[in-house]
Amino acid sequence: MIEDAEERGAISPGQTILEPTSGNTGISLAMICSRKGYPLKVVMPDNVTEERTRLLRMYGAEIVYSPGDQGSNGAVAMALDLAERDASYYMPYQYGNPANPNAHYHGTAVEILDELDEVTAFVAGLGTGGTLMGNGRRFKEEDPDTKIVAAEPLQGELVQGLRSLDDGFIPPIIDLSLLDRKIFVSNRDSVVWTKRLVEEEGLFVGVSSGAIASIAVRVASELDEGNVVFVVCDDGWKYLSSGVYSKPIEELERDGTLESASFW
């Protein structure tokens, strides 16, 4: 998104960048902006894990917190409001910027197709929709039968990085006709599968990857053969403080962490 804005002449070093984020895009932007000389302000829910705040500060970003109970929608609303009141900000706006899905169209999907002859189903989480749209478009061009499946949190449950389309905000980059299925996943299943991935496969991943894995396994169980690809968006380091990897699921349920949005 930054390179695209530079190529279009929309920004040059010194320009302040403003972006709403559940944390991860903000951290990437903070790294890139610090190297290229752009001051960065991110708007992020106040209940994300401490690791995100620390990484953003390490890269020199300024953080504005939005109400945690409003999830990433609250961050989007606050950032749009700030941008409207101060025209000096440049907002990449990952939710509406074609450079977001295009990075997957020209990057992630090409890497996957280099490795596999056939993609029967592609499963990813739905945050901005960039991963699903960019990969989905490329895979459908390659083989219109490839099924594109979105893992969506249950309405009212918050898995950081993911959104429910039923909560009222459909990011402008999303073309719903590209999605063959949306499958709901609960917080509990997301955590159960996050733990299974580390315990059974040695994969130390974030909670949205657990959510996506649970759906990928369900899709695979409906097939006789084929390749089901799912995306691990984040490793587990930023979620370590949540206790998800060390406590049994019953304990996480009992002590209330499973329902608490701040958990994510």
Ligand SMILES: Cc1ncc(COP(=O)(O)O)c(C=O)c1O
């Ligand atoms: C941890 C995590 N999982 C999933 C997603 C969703 O990806 P996308 O925004 O491409 O839909 C994000 C988005 O930033 C994320 O940070």
